[in-house]
Amino acid sequence: MIRISFLITGLLAFAVTAVSGFVLIPWLRKVKFGQTIKEIGPTWHQSKQGTPTMGGLMFYLGSIVAVCGGLTVIMKELQTIAGIVYTNQVFSLCISMLTALGFGIIGFVDDYIKVVKKRNLGLIARYKVAGQIIVTAAFLYGQYYIGHINTRISVPFTAYSFELGMWYYPIVFLAIIFMVNAVNLTDGIDGLCSSVSFVVALAFMVISAAYGYYTNALFAVAIAGGCAGFLVWNFYPAKVFMGDTGSMFLGGAVVAMAWAVNRPEILIFMGLIYACEALSVVIQVLYFKATHGKRIFKMSPIHHHYEMSGWSEVKIVTVFTLVQLVAAVAAYFAY
DSSP: OHHHHHHHHHHHHHHHHHHHHHHHHHHHHHTTOBOOOOTTSOGGGGGGTTOBOOTHHHHHHHHHHHHHHHHHHHHHHHHHSTTOOHHHHHHHHHHHHHHHHHHHHHHHHHHHHHHTSOOTTOSOHHHHHHHHHHHHHHHHHHHHHTTOOOOEEEOTTSSOEEEOGGGHHHHHHHHHHHHHHHHHHHTTSTTHHHHHHHHHHHHHHHHHHHTTOHHHHHHHHHHHHHHHHHHHHHSSSOSOOOHHHHHHHHHHHHHHHHHHTTOGGGHHHHTHHHHHHHHHHHHHHHHHHHTTSOOSSSSSSHHHHHHHTTOOHHHHHHHHHHHHHHHHHHHHHHO
16 A cells, blocks of 8 residues: 555556646746846856746645645555654655745745746745755754654765764754755756656655655655656756755755664765765856866856867756666665
8 A cells, every 4th residue: 555655645646647738837937037147157048038937836735735635645654654754754755745845935036036037047045045054953953853863974875974063053954955955956957857857756655665764665655656747747858947945955864864764874975966066166266266266167157168068958967867776776775
């Protein structure tokens, strides 16, 4: 029954997300919620000017509907399995969904200011950071409340672990904000963030189901189904972009799924592509300042470097997704 509920949840998330595109995309066009393409980006991206954005609302709807539907099926089953502390699992699911939505709302406000208020920089940086700090603090408090905070960190593929003590909180605080923004940076070409996040969510579903975190598996398969449904509209050539509305939501979801299985350190593998995207920006900026104008990459984030090197968007998405798939397999064995 549990496996069937996962299948139903994934299919429901896919169907609701994909079908909602028939309604949401024409509406986004009607109200002129179109993407503004920055001149500093690849010149050929100018043809995407005006493509509807804030499409992340599609998989908000799909994942929420699917989680609610799947939860009604799985709850009775959980209560009948000996040893399952299903109350904590339900709390964990609620925290995950609220965290994803919390970061998503910040992204929505950012997009709204860009599109409606016509301010290309969007939400003022200090307000964006303040919002992320609040959501992160609430998330960590929720994890502490349900007993998912473990200040001892294991080193993957070894028997070694080390105690962080009070250093745990500032380190993971920064790590969460870094990862959420890294997912945001990955959303730069058609289908990239959706495809990578689909693989990550599926991997979390497998790990969660294998080790008894059933509600997290439910959440993960809903996110995977939502990403797949969104790809119907977002794969090259994209008919809609997720915007910060969607990428920030996915960033929150990725972080929440890692803590829900009590092993946040596997984000080293699960967040490989996201981290590479973010670190390429950091390296580029630092090198540019240190060398007074020289660059390591042709453009950052790194997917733009490969674009400028002649790779098609489809090739970049395919290669990056395959690399993330290999990293996700490593994460399973590391777990």
